[in-house]
Amino acid sequence: DTGVSQDPRHKITKRGQNVTFRCDPISEHNRLYWYRQTLGQGPEFLTYFQNEAQLEKSRLLSDRFSAERPKGSFSTLEIQRTEQGDSAMYLCASGGGNEQYFGPGTRLTVT
Amino acid sequence: GEDVEQSLFLSVREGDSSVINCTYTDSSSTYLYWYKQEPGAGLQLLTYIFSNMDMKQDQRLTVLLNKKDKHLSLRIADTQTGDSAIYFCAESIEWSGKLIFGQGTTLQVKP
Numbered sequence: 001d002t003g004v005s006q007d008p009r010h011k012i013t014k015r016g017q018n019v020t021f022r023c024d025p026i027s028e029h030n031r032l033y034w035y036r037q038t039l040g041q042g043p044e045f046l047t048y049f050q051n052e053a054q055l056e057k058s059r060l061l062s063d064r065f066s067a068e069r070p071k072g073s074f075s076t077l078e079i080q081r082t083e084q085g086d087s088a089m090y091l092c093a094s095g096g097g098n099e100q101y102f103g104p105g106t107r108l109t110v111t
Numbered sequence: 112g113e114d115v116e117q118s119l120f121l122s123v124r125e126g127d128s129s130v131i132n133c134t135y136t137d138s139s140s141t142y143l144y145w146y147k148q149e150p151g152a153g154l155q156l157l158t159y160i161f162s163n164m165d166m167k168q169d170q171r172l173t174v175l176l177n178k179k180d181k182h183l184s185l186r187i188a189d190t191q192t193g194d195s196a197i198y199f200c201a202e203s204i205e206w207s208g209k210l211i212f213g214q215g216t217t218l219q220v221k222p
Contacts, residue, residue: 002153031208042115042199042212043154056207091153095208098142098161102154 002026004094004103012109013082020078021106023092031095032075034067036060037105038088049075082110117200117213124221129187131216133200136181140202143176144210145185148197157185157198187218195220 005024013019025032030051035043046065048056051072061067064082069075079086087110093100114136123129135143144159160167160174160183167174173186187194197217201210 002155033209035210040214042201042214043210045209045211048207048209056209093210098159098203098208099156100144100208100210101156102146104153 002094002101002103004092004101006090006092006103006106008106009104010107010109012111015084015110016081018078018080019082019108020076021090021108023075023077023103025074025092025094026096026101027073029094029096030072031100032069033093033095033100034075034077035091035093035102036088037091043091046077079108082108084110086110115200115202115211115213117198117216119214120217120219122219122221123190125190125192127190129185129190129194129218129220131185131187131198131200131218133183133185133213134181135183135200135202135211137202137204137211138181139205141205142203143174143183144201144203145172145174146199146201146212148199148215150196154199190218190220192220192222194218 003026007022032049034046037043049069064080067077089105091105092103145157146154171188175184197215200213
């Protein structure tokens, strides 16, 4: 257990629906990252927060994706109008010092 | 550009040493990491090395870094069946600390 929790662990949704995932990082960490991992690939960076400020977004993050970290603690990642290509594992990482600790991930399946 | 490459598969016998290799392209990398992922699980941070170092040892793990050739390796001594997993190499990019991952090396340990 890395101390990073994600909810839900699994989500099955129909194409076109909206979904929201939550990440609770390690409490003393001020950096939070979202990554996406598809089968047989390494995680790909999506976005990054320093405290409540979203400082970088990947080109992978289309307009349908939005992330927030309102009080610099937990973060949410919302996907609007889901598509089958959004099916993946969504990973959150908590950053302290030079280290990033990953949560267990949320597996999204879009049918 | 940012790119990390790994060989896809390695098979060893229990008790032998395993060496997993990785190459990266970004010369501005500050730290290089090794993560382990078991089936259905999140990523576990194994070890990392600062880009100005050339070696780091941590119990059964030895990391070697050749900065000139942008080559990183992870040696696991006395490999056990519990070491069977996917191993990811990653580089961190400058100020944000975002990680760029390789596609992972599947390590199979035969009894």
